[in-house]
Amino acid sequence: MKYLKVITIVFIVFLVLTLLSLPAMAYEIDGKLDDWGVDLRSGLDGNPGAWIPAKNTVDWIIEDNIDPTYTSDKAYPDWTGYSDTGIHIKKSGNTYVAYKEPTLSSSDWWAQLRDYHYLQPVGGEYYDIEALYFDDDAQYVYIAIVTSMPPTGYTDRYDRFVDTGDIAIDLDADENTGEYGYEYGIKTHDSDRGMVRYEPDWSLPQATDGFIVNAPSEFDTNTGTFAGTAELVYVNSNTDETVDYGSDAYNPNGVLTVPNYVIEAKIPKSALGNPSAGQASNIHVSIGCGNDVIELIPVSFETEIPEFPTVAMPVCAILGLFYIFGGRHRKE
Numbered sequence: 001m002k003y004l005k006v007i008t009i010v011f012i013v014f015l016v017l018t019l020l021s022l023p024a025m026a027y028e029i030d031g032k033l034d035d036w037g038v039d040l041r042s043g044l045d046g047n048p049g050a051w052i053p054a055k056n057t058v059d060w061i062i063e064d065n066i067d068p069t070y071t072s073d074k075a076y077p078d079w080t081g082y083s084d085t086g087i088h089i090k091k092s093g094n095t096y097v098a099y100k101e102p103t104l105s106s107s108d109w110w111a112q113l114r115d116y117h118y119l120q121p122v123g124g125e126y127y128d129i130e131a132l133y134f135d136d137d138a139q140y141v142y143i144a145i146v147t148s149m150p151p152t153g154y155t156d157r158y159d160r161f162v163d164t165g166d167i168a169i170d171l172d173a174d175e176n177t178g179e180y181g182y183e184y185g186i187k188t189h190d191s192d193r194g195m196v197r198y199e200p201d202w203s204l205p206q207a208t209d210g211f212i213v214n215a216p217s218e219f220d221t222n223t224g225t226f227a228g229t230a231e232l233v234y235v236n237s238n239t240d241e242t243v244d245y246g247s248d249a250y251n252p253n254g255v256l257t258v259p260n261y262v263i264e265a266k267i268p269k270s271a272l273g274n275p276s277a278g279q280a281s282n283i284h285v286s287i288g289c290g291n292d293v294i295e296l297i298p299v300s301f302e303t304e305i306p307e308f309p310t311v312a313m314p315v316c317a318i319l320g321l322f323y324i325f326g327g328r329h330r331k332e
């Protein structure tokens with residue numbers, strides 16, 4: 001009878017520890033950021049705390065709209081009249097610091113003549129990438145991106161089309177391996193959405209007016225080798241931004257409502273060559289024209305989650321022995 005009781009208790013402890021050893025919170029790939037602890041509406045409205053993820057294991061960076069800290073006469077908004085500023089912060093240890101977004105030098109004659117640099121995102125809100133988050137567990141890498149570029153790309157009022165970008169990973173943090181340094185690509189859009197390829201060919205920002213410094217943007221799915229499939233969504237987040245382009249005879253845009261999108265992905269580590277814990281890598285996302293870019297340099301893969309037997313078995317054994325010998329001692 002006593003042993004039946006012992007077995008029952010040990011079984012219950014075993015069950016509880018099994019549940020405790022499961023991943024505490026897996027991300028749901030639904031295009032919503034509540035599972036990251038992020039309130040996107042509040043963040044876009046200017047509340048820095050709303051952008052900060054719940055878990056300290058997440059690497060992250062926020063660069064909504066134009067960096068408000070520029071005052072130099074060499075750094076200017078673009079030709080569209082767009083001048084809205086937003087939060088620029090990134091994770092640093094257990095807290096966060098201000099992120100100074102670089103300016104872009106342009107090949108156009110007007111900017112060259114005056115040594116003017118453009119503030120990102122060049123071309124206005126539709127070209128803005130707002131946020132990048134990275135986390136991982138024993139089996140998967142999780143990435144969330146906030147962007148104003150639709151999954152089908154964007155055509156401006158001069159009929160110029162710009163495509164959205166893919167996720168580029170420089171897994172070994174070595175710029176000499178992979179084209180432009182990026183040996184893994186994850187397709188964010190079109191029919192191959194979620195495809196992971198090793199050593200694909202990357203495209204540079206298109207046209208002479210594109211910003212090459214923000215390369216690469218997309219990869220060719222017919223190049224490199226197939227490495228696996230990620231679960232990936234790219235959806236309207238229903239958190240429109242109201243953007244003021246100003247208004248005059250040359251630029252009648254005025255105030256526009258621009259939608260935001262969330263790209264959320266769950267990538268098997270096996271599709272990325274099973275990176276080991278502690279491995280440092282770089283994550284890069286741009287768009288077809290290179291008008292904006294967002295990067296995490298570097299991210300680090302976390303220690304693997306303890307497997308059940310390594311934690312639970314010794315604890316169960318100790319509890320079981322304690323019960324048996326403790327019970328015997330009281331009898332004597």
Ligand SMILES: [Ca+2]
Binds near residue numbers: 028034035036264
């Ligand atoms: Ca989610």
Ligand SMILES: [Ca+2]
Binds near residue numbers: 064086125130148241
């Ligand atoms: Ca924005």
Ligand SMILES: [Ca+2]
Binds near residue numbers: 063128130
């Ligand atoms: Ca941005």
Ligand SMILES: [Ca+2]
Binds near residue numbers: 170
């Ligand atoms: Ca590399």
